Amino acid sequence: MFYRLLTLNWRIYISNLNRFQLLLTIGYILFLGIMLVNLAGTAIVVVMMDSNPWMSMELPWLTPDIYSFILLVFANVFWVMHFSFTNMRLLNIEENRKLLGFGFPLKRLAKYLTIIGFCHPVNIIYNFTWLVFLLIQVDYAFQVPVAISAVALNYVMIYSIKHRFIQVVEKRFIAVVVGFLILVFVLFQMVSLFASNSTRIFAELIPRVETVNAFLSWAPGGMLIQTVTEYYGWMNAGIIFLFTSLLVGLIIIDHFNKTKEGLLNPGLKKAEEESSSLWKVLRKVLGRNAGKYYFYVMKHPYNRLQVLTLTVIPIVYVPLLMNVDFEIAQTILIPTILAGIPVALLAMGMANMYGYENREFLLHLQFPINIEKQLKERFLGVIILPLLVFYLITIFELLVIPEIGSPLEIFIANTFFFLMFMLLFVWSSYFQYKKATYSSFSYKHPIIPQKVTFAISFLIFSMGYFVFVPLNGLEWYRLTIMSTVIVVMGIYLWRHMDVLVNLFRNRVLMRLWNEL
C-alpha cells in the first residue's frame, strides 16, 4: 500500500509537468547531485585539513585551537544552512485525503505521508552530509549510534520548528518581516565591521579562540560535533542514544498527529475579520483591475516570501560588497544585483498572470466591463510596479554609488537589462498563451518554481557580466549597441501587447473555463 501511495503522489507531481518542466526537473536533480558533492566535499576538506602535511606547511598558524574554531564555524554555518534550506514543501493533502473516502485507514495514511514528507531530496542531502562530516571524525565505535541519532534528532527538530515558523510567517507577516530586516541589518553591520577590520579582529581573536570555541561548541553545530569528539563510554552512549531516539520518536509522533489532524480538517482555520488596507492602497494607485490583480499576488504567502527575499538580498549583499576591496565586485555584482530586483518583480508579476487569479478573472466576463481594457490594465499594472522600483534603484545608484558608472551608462544599462528580460517574459507568455498549456510558469500555480528561479538567477548574472563589465575605451560602442537594441525592443513590445491580450482571451480563458 505504501508503494501505491508513493506512486499516486508521484503521478500527482508528474501530471503537472510538461516536457520542458521535466527537463528542468532533470537539471534540478543534477544540481542536487552537485550540491551533495560540494557539501560533503567541503565537510571532508575541513575535517582533513589538519592531518594534511601540505596544509600544516602552508598554514603555520593552524594550531589545534584554530582548527577546532574552523571546524565549529563550519558546523554552525552548515547548521544555519540546513535550517534555512530544509524543504517544507508539503504533500498534496487535498488529493491524498480523498483516499479516506475510499476506505484508506487514516492512521496508515498519516503515517505514510509523514514518512514521505521527511524524505525530500534536499533534506536527505543535508542529513547525509552531516553523517559524512561526523562519521569521518569518529574515534570510538560507541560514537557512531550517538552521532546518527543526534543527526536524526537535529533534523526532526528543524523540521518541526520550521513547520511552526511557516505558520507564524503566514499569520504575522509584517512583524516577521520587520524583525527579520532588523536582524539582517545588525548582522550586516557586524559582517561589514569584520570585513573592514579583519586583520585587527583576527589578531585579537587568536588569543581568545579557546573561549570562542567553548561558546561555539554549545551552539547546534557544535553539539553535533561533540557527539564524535568527546569520550563518554558505552554506558553514557547507550543512555544518550536511548534519550535522543525517544525524542525523535516523540517529535515524529507529534508530526504524525499533525498530519492526521490536517487530513481530517483541511481548512481548520478560525474565520477572523481581516482588514485589507493593502487592497485600498493598490486600488487607488493601480486602479480597480490591476489593483485587484496585485492584491491577489501580494496576498499569497509564497509571493510575500519572494518579496522578502528581494528586499533582504540587496540589504545584505550591496553594503557587504561595497566594503570588499575588490573592484570587479563593485562594478559588476552590485549593479547586477540591483538591476535584477525589478526583473525579479516583473517575473513574479508575469508568472502570476498565468494563473492564480485567472479563474476569478473569468467571472468578469459576465459583468458589464470591457475585457480588452481589463487585460491591458493588468499588463500595465504588472509593468508599472517593477518600473517604479527600476527608477528608484537607478536614482539610488546615481546618488549613493556613482563609482559604478556615469549617469548615462547606468541608465542605459539598467534600461537594457529591464527590457531584455521583459521581452523574454513576453515571449514566454506569447508561446504559453498560444499553446494554452502548462509552462515553466504554470498557470495553475501561483509561484515561480524553484527551477525557474534558479534559471533566471543564472541568466541575470550572465547578463550582468555582458552589460556591466568595464570596457574602458569601448564603452561607447556598447552604449550605442544597447541604445539601438532598447529602441528596437521598445517598438517590438509596444506593437505586440495586443497580440498577447488577444491570445490570452481566446486561448487561456477558454481553457480555464473548461477546467471550471
Add this chain to the structure above:
Amino acid sequence: MERAVEIKNLVKRYEDEPVLQKLDLEIPPGTIFGLIGPNGAGKSTLIGVLTGLLSFEEGEISIHGMVLEPKNELEIKKLIAAVLQPPLLFEQFSSLEFIEYVCEIYEVEKEGLIEKAYSLMDYFDIKDFAKIKVNKLSAGSRKKLAFVTSVLVEPKLLLLDEPFEAVDVISIERMKNVIRRLKSRGVTIIITSHILEVVENLCDDIAILHNGHIKAYLDSVSRKELQKDSSLHEIFEKYVEVEQKDAIVDWI
C-alpha cells in the same frame, strides 16, 4: 410585446459535441421562469451563454429587444446578474468588499449601498460575515452572498443556477420572498433547479430541457390543464422519457 429573453436556433457545442441544439425560447418580462431537466441537459450551459461567460456557435439571443452582439454586449450585461453553480466569488475579498467591487462595476449608486447590503446580509443571516474573507465562508453562505450581490446590482434579468442548493430551509423561504418581490418590480427571473416542488410553487412558467432541446414549455394556462391529472414530477418523467431501470438493481 418585447420579450425579456428571446432565443432563436441557439447552438452551443463543446469540442464538436452539441450541448444546445437549435434551441428556441421566449420568456415574457416580469416572469419567474423555471428551467428543469436531467443532469447534462444543458441548463447551466444555457445560463453560461446568457451571462456571456460562454460563446455560442449559431443562433440569436435578444435581451429586452437588444440582440446579443459585441456592440451591445456591455449594455446587455448591465441588465443581467447571475448566481452560478458553484457561485463564482472573489476569494481574497471580504464579503462586503466583494459586494462593493461588483456594484462599482455595475455603477450602482453608492449612496445607501452599504446600508442596503447590510440589511440584505442581515436578512440572510450573513451579516456577521461582512468582514470575513470569502474563502472562509461555508457553501450555503457563499450562495447567499452571491444572491445578495446579484440583487444589489438591480438587474432587469436575474439568472439563478441551482440557487437553493446547500442553502438552509429558512433562507430558501427568504430567497423565494425576495424573488417574488423582484418579480413585482418587473424583474424577470430564470431559475434552474432539481427541486421540482420549489419550481412548481415559485415559477409562473416552466420549461423542460432535455438533450439540448426544449421538450415542453408550460405557461400558467397549460400548466393548469396538464396538472389536473398529473404532478410536475410525472410530466417531467414523461417528457424526458425516463427509462424504467429498477429491475437492473434487483440484486441489491
